[in-house]
Amino acid sequence: MEINGYTLATLKRGQKVVIKAINATDPQVQRLMVLGLVEGAEIEHASAALGGDPIEFRLFGCGISLRQEHARHFQVAPAGAGD
Amino acid sequence: MTKPSEIRVPASSIAVRRGVESRVAVVGSPNSGKSTLFNRLTGLKQRIGNYPGVTVERHIGTLSWKDRKTELIDLPGTHSLRPHSLEEQITVDVILGRLAVAAPPDGILAVLDATNLYQGLFLVQQLVELQKPMVVALTMTDAAIRSGIDIDLHALSEALGGVRVCGVIATTGAGLNELREAVTTIQDAPLPRKINVWPELEVAISGLRSATGISLSETECVRLLIDGITERNQSFSAGLDNEFIARLDALRLEFFAGQPPVAVEARIRYGWVRSVLKSVQQSAPKLYGWQSRITEFLNQPFAGTIGLFVVMAVVFQAVFAWATPLMDFIDGATATLGARVGDVLGDGAFSSLIGDGVIAGVGSVIVFLPQILILFLFIILLEDSGYLARAAYLMDRTMRSVGLSGQSIIPMISSFACAVPGIMATRVIPSRRDRIATIMAAPFMTCSARLPVYALLIAAFVPAQQVGFMNLQGLVLFGLYMFGIVMGILTALLMRKTALRGPKPPFALMLPEFRKPNLQTVFFQLLGRVKVFLYRAGTVIFSVAVIVWALSYYPRSDLIAPEVEKQRQAAAFMLSGEELAVEYARIDNVAAAAQLEQSWLGRAGKSVEPMFRPLGWDWRVSAAVIAGFPAREVVIAVLGTVYAVGDQADEGTLSTRLKASTWPDGSKVFTLPMVLGLLIFYACCLQCAATLAVIRRETNTWRWPVFAWVYMTAIGYIGAMLAFQLGSA
Numbered sequence: 001m002e003i004n005g006y007t008l009a010t011l012k013r014g015q016k017v018v019i020k021a022i023n024a025t026d027p028q029v030q031r032l033m034v035l036g037l038v039e040g041a042e043i044e045h046a047s048a049a050l051g052g053d054p055i056e057f058r059l060f061g062c063g064i065s066l067r068q069e070h071a072r073h074f075q076v077a078p079a080g081a082g083d
Numbered sequence: 084m085t086k087p088s089e090i091r092v093p094a095s096s097i098a099v100r101r102g103v104e105s106r107v108a109v110v111g112s113p114n115s116g117k118s119t120l121f122n123r124l125t126g127l128k129q130r131i132g133n134y135p136g137v138t139v140e141r142h143i144g145t146l147s148w149k150d151r152k153t154e155l156i157d158l159p160g161t162h163s164l165r166p167h168s169l170e171e172q173i174t175v176d177v178i179l180g181r182l183a184v185a186a187p188p189d190g191i192l193a194v195l196d197a198t199n200l201y202q203g204l205f206l207v208q209q210l211v212e213l214q215k216p217m218v219v220a221l222t223m224t225d226a227a228i229r230s231g232i233d234i235d236l237h238a239l240s241e242a243l244g245g246v247r248v249c250g251v252i253a254t255t256g257a258g259l260n261e262l263r264e265a266v267t268t269i270q271d272a273p274l275p276r277k278i279n280v281w282p283e284l285e286v287a288i289s290g291l292r293s294a295t296g297i298s299l300s301e302t303e304c305v306r307l308l309i310d311g312i313t314e315r316n317q318s319f320s321a322g323l324d325n326e327f328i329a330r331l332d333a334l335r336l337e338f339f340a341g342q343p344p345v346a347v348e349a350r351i352r353y354g355w356v357r358s359v360l361k362s363v364q365q366s367a368p369k370l371y372g373w374q375s376r377i378t379e380f381l382n383q384p385f386a387g388t389i390g391l392f393v394v395m396a397v398v399f400q401a402v403f404a405w406a407t408p409l410m411d412f413i414d415g416a417t418a419t420l421g422a423r424v425g426d427v428l429g430d431g432a433f434s435s436l437i438g439d440g441v442i443a444g445v446g447s448v449i450v451f452l453p454q455i456l457i458l459f460l461f462i463i464l465l466e467d468s469g470y471l472a473r474a475a476y477l478m479d480r481t482m483r484s485v486g487l488s489g490q491s492i493i494p495m496i497s498s499f500a501c502a503v504p505g506i507m508a509t510r511v512i513p514s515r516r517d518r519i520a521t522i523m524a525a526p527f528m529t530c531s532a533r534l535p536v537y538a539l540l541i542a543a544f545v546p547a548q549q550v551g552f553m554n555l556q557g558l559v560l561f562g563l564y565m566f567g568i569v570m571g572i573l574t575a576l577l578m579r580k581t582a583l584r585g586p587k588p589p590f591a592l593m594l595p596e597f598r599k600p601n602l603q604t605v606f607f608q609l610l611g612r613v614k615v616f617l618y619r620a621g622t623v624i625f626s627v628a629v630i631v632w633a634l635s636y637y638p639r640s641d642l643i644a645p646e647v648e649k650q651r652q653a654a655a656f657m658l659s660g661e662e663l664a665v666e667y668a669r670i671d672n673v674a675a676a677a678q679l680e681q682s683w684l685g686r687a688g689k690s691v692e693p694m695f696r697p698l699g700w701d702w703r704v705s706a707a708v709i710a711g712f713p714a715r716e717v718v719i720a721v722l723g724t725v726y727a728v729g730d731q732a733d734e735g736t737l738s739t740r741l742k743a744s745t746w747p748d749g750s751k752v753f754t755l756p757m758v759l760g761l762l763i764f765y766a767c768c769l770q771c772a773a774t775l776a777v778i779r780r781e782t783n784t785w786r787w788p789v790f791a792w793v794y795m796t797a798i799g800y801i802g803a804m805l806a807f808q809l810g811s812a
């Protein structure tokens with residue numbers, strides 16, 4: 001599961017990444033997958049609320065906000081880097 | 084238990100009766116522009132109803148084009164055919180033809196947001212798999228061009244099995260004629276070709292169907308295989324035989340090999356979506372419009388939060404300042420009208436019923452209409468522009484610390500004007516537990532009907548001395564506001580820890596770009612909500628007002644009228660002109676007070692007085708409080724009558740009377756501890772029939788309104804008793 005320790009929760013504003021692996025046991029994480037957060041999706045950190053939580057991402061041009069606790073389940077790698 | 088196949092209604096029986104040729108369900112992801120499109124297509128020819136047993140609104144309208152008529156059903160937005168909420172369940176049940184009240188639709192109008200094909204196609208591919216006549220409306224094509232998205236309609240149609248795709252701008256109406264043509268002739272179009280998103284699944288399903296001979300449709304079998312038998316698919320999964328269930332379970336184990344089925348489905352379907360996007364969607368240069376600039380600005384955490392406070396301040400200002408002149412006008416108009424009726428009909432029961440019962444009752448509802456209209460208007464504007472989601476996002480962390488989520492913030496804030504629109508605004512909260520906790524907390528917020536009562540009591544009994552830089556009176560008012568907030572938050576916390584305990588719901592909010600709200604959509608929504616308010620709140624308040632009137636009017640005492648006559652004659656003998664008129668009014672007021680004292684309401688006040696004795700209330704206060712249960716602001720009018728200053732008395736006269744009021748032993752009734760207790764009672768008590776009716780409507784059971792009433796009344800009583808007993812000790 002562990003690829004490089006980067007998850008959606010560790011991004012900085014403006015960073016673009018690709019989702020590489022998901023810990024999908026939690027039903028809430030599965031719900032996020034139904035909304036399009038699946039392996040292979042490109043995603044960009046757009047903003048965070050005061051205190052850094054929740055976080056807003058851009059997913060194929062659309063805004064979606066996640067809480068830290070859920071963002072942690074998504075392993076990511078920089079976009080454009082080889083698989 | 085009904086067998087699933089029994090609830091099917093013959094396909095076109097309902098449609099034929101109305102001269103409608105086909106019924107088409109409008110389906111799309113949330114925020115895809117569905118309602119805007121629906122309103123455009125049907126115009127004023129629409130009806131709003133309710134699905135039985137649930138609070139989901141049902142919008143049905145007729146689309147007439149050339150000489151054809153098609154009935155459109157606007158369904159709640161959903162991300163997938165796997166329903167996540169009750170609303171989504173309704174959508175899926177209607178599409179599958181599993182809802183007893185609605186015949187299965189003959190075709191589907193899929194609404195696809197051109198700026199969000201990624202999520203939209205996840206749903207639309209599932210709709211294509213239904214193999215029903217179908218048309219796709221690609222909305223927001225203008226916004227897509229602005230954000231640099233170029234879509235190949237032909238390639239999109241090919242990817243979706245050859246269904247017709249019509250690009251439109253729902254807000255301006257561009258492209259709608261082609262869409263009207265396509266929708267009204269939907270039954271002549273060829274069925275979509277199979278699109279082979281997930282061939283292995285199809286094999287497994289056909290194996291299951293032929294082995295068991297089950298009568299469920301292919302899509303229903305797909306859902307059962309992926310989701311299993313759940314509460315949300317009971318419309319077709321209830322009553323399945325054990326053999327089928329055993330087979331299904333075995334197949335699920337084998338097919339998904341220990342992976343969560345929902346996750347597998349998401350991976351495969353979004354994989355397909357990505358491959359389609361590559362061939363359908365090209366990026367063009369992005370045009371920077373004001374929308375992106377606002378988004379950019381609000382994306383800074385600090386600026387975003389400040390922005391939220393500014394928006395809230397404007398809404399508050401509007402609700403309280405703009406509505407006042409209108410409210411004063413309505414107040415004046417009802418009073419004048421009531422007096423006129425009195426003049427025309429003379430004295431008597433009928434005149435009093437019309438004047439003091441009906442007109443005053445209707446007036447007490449209508450007087451809040453300006454505030455409610457303005458509040459609704461702002462909520463709808465915020466919702467339609469996409470700001471509501473952002474407010475929820477910004478406030479999420481704060482609200483989470485009190486056991487709710489960011490989505491509760493708007494209902495809570497609205498409740499400062501009136502709990503009724505506040506509670507109606509909880510519909511955006513997807514989690515039932517969160518929603519009910521918010522509904523229970525909302526009535527504690529200081530609504531505008533509490534203000535007149537606070538103002539009267541504070542002005543009369545709290546000394547106007549300076550405390551630091553604030554006035555003590557202002558401080559007490561501020562304290563009452565804070566008290567309401569704290570009580571509401573504690574209630575929500577308590578509920579989430581006890582009756583509504585459960586997992587924290589996921590917080591995945593779609594944050595749409597800013598959009599210019601569409602006037603037509605805003606208008607229709609405003610109309611719909613105001614209608615609901617007037618019907619539900621209006622009928623309840625009105626009937627209760629009439630009942631309270633009857634209680635305070637009957638029985639009439641025969642002894643009072645001759646006494647009044649005697650006094651009037653005596654006065655006419657001694658006085659004249661202005662003085663005489665004043666004396667007449669005094670006599671009438673005293674007589675009215677005497678009548679009230681021996682009316683049922685007065686008697687009720689006297690008989691419950693012992694109950695309220697620990698709070699320091701005499702029978703007059705008790706009677707006024709009882710009369711105020713249906714609508715708290717009534718209490719002032721009743722106090723006016725009880726204290727014989729007339730029900731239109733200005734506050735000065737009334738507060739003088741209140742201050743002078745004594746117990747039989749000569750001690751004062753309105754002492755500071757008693758008044759503080761009374762204020763606490765008003766801060767807590769749920770004295771509002773309209774709120775109760777709305778809670779009933781929104782939770783769909785009497786359990787919650789009854790609970791809320793008992794809970795809040797108990798807290799108010801105990802709080803008032805503590806204040807009085809501790810203060811007087």
Ligand SMILES: Nc1nc2c(ncn2[C@@H]2O[C@H](COP(=O)(O)OP(=O)(O)OP(=O)(O)O)[C@@H](O)[C@H]2O)c(=O)[nH]1
Nearest residue numbers: 113114115116117118119160223252253254467601
């Ligand atoms: N620019 C543009 N805006 C649109 C178009 N269609 C709808 N909108 C706007 O998009 C927003 C959402 O539209 P709605 O019709 O409320 O969307 P919906 O799918 O019914 O949303 P839910 O009822 O929440 O599921 C509104 O602000 C509309 O004014 C369009 O074609 N172009």
